[in-house]
Amino acid sequence: MYKSIIENIRKVVDLNDSEVAVFNRFVETHHFKKKEIILQESKVCQKLYFVEKGCLRMYFINKKGVEHITQFAFDGWWISDFQSLMNHTPSDYYIQAIEESNIVSIDNQQLDILLTELPQLEKYFRILMQKAVAGAQLRSKLLYAMSKEEFYFHFSTSFPDFMVRVPQYMIASYLGLTPEYLSELRKKKL
Amino acid sequence: MYKSIIENIRKVVDLNDSEVAVFNRFVETHHFKKKEIILQESKVCQKLYFVEKGCLRMYFINKKGVEHITQFAFDGWWISDFQSLMNHTPSDYYIQAIEESNIVSIDNQQLDILLTELPQLEKYFRILMQKAVAGAQLRSKLLYAMSKEEFYFHFSTSFPDFMVRVPQYMIASYLGLTPEYLSELRKKKL
Numbered sequence: 001m002y003k004s005i006i007e008n009i010r011k012v013v014d015l016n017d018s019e020v021a022v023f024n025r026f027v028e029t030h031h032f033k034k035k036e037i038i039l040q041e042s043k044v045c046q047k048l049y050f051v052e053k054g055c056l057r058m059y060f061i062n063k064k065g066v067e068h069i070t071q072f073a074f075d076g077w078w079i080s081d082f083q084s085l086m087n088h089t090p091s092d093y094y095i096q097a098i099e100e101s102n103i104v105s106i107d108n109q110q111l112d113i114l115l116t117e118l119p120q121l122e123k124y125f126r127i128l129m130q131k132a133v134a135g136a137q138l139r140s141k142l143l144y145a146m147s148k149e150e151f152y153f154h155f156s157t158s159f160p161d162f163m164v165r166v167p168q169y170m171i172a173s174y175l176g177l178t179p180e181y182l183s184e185l186r187k188k189k190l
Numbered sequence: 191m192y193k194s195i196i197e198n199i200r201k202v203v204d205l206n207d208s209e210v211a212v213f214n215r216f217v218e219t220h221h222f223k224k225k226e227i228i229l230q231e232s233k234v235c236q237k238l239y240f241v242e243k244g245c246l247r248m249y250f251i252n253k254k255g256v257e258h259i260t261q262f263a264f265d266g267w268w269i270s271d272f273q274s275l276m277n278h279t280p281s282d283y284y285i286q287a288i289e290e291s292n293i294v295s296i297d298n299q300q301l302d303i304l305l306t307e308l309p310q311l312e313k314y315f316r317i318l319m320q321k322a323v324a325g326a327q328l329r330s331k332l333l334y335a336m337s338k339e340e341f342y343f344h345f346s347t348s349f350p351d352f353m354v355r356v357p358q359y360m361i362a363s364y365l366g367l368t369p370e371y372l373s374e375l376r377k378k379k380l
Contacts, residue, residue, distance in 0.1 A: 060331060068334040070327065082324035092331060115313070122312035123305070129319030134272035136326035137260065141250060141282060144258040144366070176334070 002029055002052040005104045008076055012127055013120040023121075026114040027106045032097040039095035045084035047105040051077050054101025055165060059173070060092045069174040072098075072166065078128060098166065148177055152185045192219055192242040195294045198266055202317055203310040213311075216304040217296045222287040229285035235274035237295040241267050244291025245355060249363070250282045259364040262288075262356065268318060288356065338367055342375045 006023070009015055015023065029052075032038060038056065039045055049056065051073050058071040058079060070093075073079035084091035085108050097103075106114065115122055142151055152175055156163050163171065172182040196213070199205055205213065219242075222228060228246065229235050239246065241263050248261040248269060260283075263269035274281035275298050287293075296304065305312055332341055342365055346353050353361065362372040 060335065062335050068331075070330050070334065081327065082320055083328050086320065086324055119309065119312070122309070122316050126312050126316035126319060129316060129323055130272055130276065132323045133319055133326065134276055136323065136330075137271065138273050139330075140260050140326075141258075144260065145250065145252050 002102060002104055004052050004076060005050050008050075009121070009124050012124045015118070015120070019118055022117055023114065026110050026117075027104050030103045030105060032101045032103060034097060034100050036097045037094060038097060038103070039081065039091060039093060041092060041094050042090045044088055045081040045091045045093075046109075047107050048078055048080040048085070048111065049073070049095065050104040050106075051075055051079070052102040052104055054097060054103070055099045056095055056101060056103075057098050057166075057170060058093050058095050060094070067173055069170055072162070072174065074162070074165075078132075098170065148175070148181070149185060151175060152177065152182065153189065156189065192292060192294055194242050194266060195240050198240075199311070199314050202314045205308070205310070209308055212307055213304070216300050216307075217294050220293045220295060222291045222293060224287060224290050226287045227284060228287060228293070229271065229281060229283060231282060231284050232280045234278055235271040235281045235283070236299075237297050238268055238270040238275070238301065239263070239285065240294040240296075241265055241269070242292040242294055244287060244293070245289045246285055246291060246293075247288050247356075247360060248283050248285050250284070257363055259360055262352070262364065264352070264355075268322075288360065338365070338371070339375060341365060342367065342372065343379065346379065 005027075006015065006020055009023075030038075032054070038049065039058075041060065053075050055075075056073045056079055057069050058073075058081070059067050059069040061067055071079060079095060081091045081093045081095070083089065084093075115125075142154065146154060155175060168182060168186075169179045172179045175182070177185070195217075196205065196210055199213075220228075222244070228239065229248075231250065243265050245265075246263045246269055247259050248263075248271070249257050249259040251257055261269060269285060271281045271283045271285070273279065274283075305315075332344065336344060345365060356364075358372060358376075359369045362369045365372070367375075
């Protein structure tokens with residue numbers, strides 16, 4: 001069993017070894033190759049994914065066939081399409097591994113049962129979701145408050161690892177810049 | 191005591207009358223006049239706010255002195271600056287009543303104690319936060335996928351009440367349009 005998910009949970013709530021054994025019964029582990037698709041657009045998203053090690057991206061393809069990346073998930077992050085997950089509607093998104101990735105997944109229905117068996121995990125997931133809301137609030141403010149150039153410099157300074165691990169064209173897609181403009185900004189920064 | 195917050199909670203988890211009495215010990219009720227400021231920029235946000243009846247907006251003022259609205263909250267919605275609340279950092283936001291509003295608030299530290307007394311509320315807040323994440327994911331997709339015109343039409347069709355209750359210049363600020371352009375779009379729609 002992967003360990004970092006347990007460490008991640010134990011930062012927030014207590015989980016003794018027999019509870020860890022219960023937890024492990026409810027989750028699945030996966031190894032995805034680089035470029036492997038984890039969630040396919042038009043399928044209902046059934047699972048929450050935790051990145052033990054690696055990197056995933058979430059994106060959709062617009063009417064003109066252009067990819068737009070809306071989220072990344074690195075080691076220790078959770079990712080899912082919550083709209084699809086909660087409403088049982090087909091997802092507009094793809095989730096894809098952009099590095100070789102070790103992933104822990106939990107089925108949404110299984111999660112409900114797990115949470116009745118280990119109710120302390122409600123707190124863990126509540127705080128997790130609250131942090132995600134805080135992150136979304138910050139992102140929406142930065143997008144309004146900064147020029148694209150300022151947003152890029154803020155982003156590259158705040159997340160230097162990210163800039164190294166993620167291909168440039170994906171960073172451009174995430175920041176809503178053309179790859180050419182991103183390349184200009186990089187030169188300016190150097 | 192206001193009632194709609196209790197109904198709202200009971201849609202998700204059980205709460206008997208003695209538990210409601212416990213809950214009521216932890217929350218405060220407020221009546222805010224139209225235009226009253228509830229959270230002041232540069233103050234640490236200490237509370238979560240539930241709209242029993244009325245409407246709040248959350249906005250910040252950019253370097254050029256221009257207001258940007260990032261969220262609204264109507265009857266039955268919660269609102270807070272979670273970045274400030276969780277990190278105890280000064281908020282960049284204002285929260286303001288845009289109608290006369292009846293509000294229930296809970297202090298973040300009190301929430302921790304409440305959640306140990308009524309642990310079933312962890313589930314309520316977890317699902318609440320999860321819905322907020324789903325909403326943020328949807329909004330971020332729509333912003334990328336649609337033109338401003340399409341976004342306006344989607345928005346006005348999905349939330350007709352909103353269009354009636356909220357002043358036009360605030361809708362423009364929320365959608366990232368100039369008031370003049372919004373007015374053109376309205377004429378087109380009519």
